[in-house]
Amino acid sequence: MSDSEDAAPRVAIGITFGNSYSSISHTTVEGRAEVIANEEGDRQIPSILSYIDGEEFQGTQAKAQLVRNAKNTVAYWRDFLGKSFESVDPTPCHQSAHPIAHDKTVAFSIHDSESEEPNNVTVSEITTRHLRRLKDSASDFLGKQVTAAVMTVPTNFAEVQKDALREAAQNAGIEVLQFINEPVAALLAYDARPEAKLADKIVVVADLGGTRSDVAVIASRGGVYTLLATSHDWEVSGSKLDEALMDHFAKEFRKKYNTAGDPRKDERSLAKLRLESEAVKKALSLGSTASFSVESLSAGIDFTATITRTRFELLARAHFAAITRLIQSTVEKAGLDPLDVSEIVLCGGTSHVPRVATSLQSAFPEKTVVWAPATRTDAINPSELVARGAAIQASLVADFDQEDIRESCHPVVTVTPHLKDAIGVLAVSGDERGHGKFVPIVLASTSVPVRRTAIINGPPAGGDVLIKICEGSKRIHVEHKEKKEREPVEADSDDSDAELSEDEEPIKSEVWHTERVIAEAALRGVAKGAKIEVQINVGPDTGLTIVAREVGGKASVRGSVPAYEES
């Protein structure tokens, strides 16, 4: 295929292929990332294929077939790619075509042609058909044939899964330029905003999907990203919220029509219940009440009910708590404290649920920014984040040779030394009385080489200044409020114990601790109230070059510290 490549210019898009939904995206001529709507007007295109008399349906049309034509409808198969039947969890496919073992891979037995006999269609072939449709939708929108894409994958997608996806895409006529990790794509979408400022920060990206949730803790250092920890959970997901609503409406239905059966016991009723519950959940993300209405839900009875957001939040309380816990535990896994987290980026469809964002905001310190529609008016649509990131990356690498991209992604380039501790200065001036205060300049977990500059205050009186270059680490200082109004008695009931501990919630704050002095520099004869600029250059071998000078003055001092060597 590379032979015919030289003639036509490459047209590259971003593709986000999920178990529940897929998206296609591109960057406009002005360089803005945009998600493309398909012919049906959907930007979140259900990853579902359905067949009636040999005719293929996809997206929303196929999703509607889950009720009447479930056996010939294929859904939730992304995670099966490149895997053996024994290693996959078929649970999400209970209400559609069931996966079966086929050679070393997974297939679906469906009537996808007009013949009486069903065909075994592999997940690879299903993926190809799905990606071909996505490619055609994007080509129609752009008015030119799409030939390449940057695709997003979860951080735990193994090489064999990527290879299988690459092959399926190739069969659909798509050259995969690069696979990028979903959480990183989401972060890139935020960092690419014109108003975004480059900063050194710890960001948690929580991708809350339909059948799974993935959390990543990322060190963002001047726009370079390093994954510090990841979690994946198939129990915490949007479908659990749907199920909370399904149970609620099924109970309401039975209360009203006690002779009719449980709609959850009949496959078709269950499918209707599930579809409408998902729609109600989405409506409750936008409004404070929503109505549930299904024609002939069970035993030929139409059922209509309304629900408020408050009621829904009560029904699904345990699931919201589980999402918060999953995110907290991933921060812990990274060896960090919630105080270390500057931002939480929520992406994935479930992030639209207001309670998810507000519970997180209250579980994390006030200064932690939670990017979700409920907590920030300037948040980007969480459903579009990953796709936008893919489009941005596609525009960056579209002109590169496949060989160039492969070499850039090679471990020789990507595996780099990261600083263990922060490097900064201990500013010793009159007001700090000898002890000094550590000011970090290059943070821990920054990849090298790196260059950072900081401006610190000189002594108010001027004169000679001693600049200590130190390694520092952040410690969490816990202050227990001393409230000894009454001694805790062991015989106390559990209830009052809980109250007591809530009263005495410790106050945590971060404190910099100076680990050791790396170097000292002296600046002589600094003017009164001068500002001092300190530049720290960390070489690829972690050797330092330090330059300190008085801002606007003549005095400057320069020196270097050799790299650490294993003895």
Add this chain to the structure above:
Amino acid sequence: SAPAHDFHAFTPVSAAVQREIEPVGPHFLAHARRKRYKRTFSEDERI
């Protein structure tokens, strides 16, 4: 420049931790370019 005795190096920074950076975004691509052509920051800026 300042006299040599105005600067004292005591000890190197702690041993670094090898980690993988994500090959995504404009700043990574700049890093990859520098690394592949073995350029420093200032050399890269001049080009």
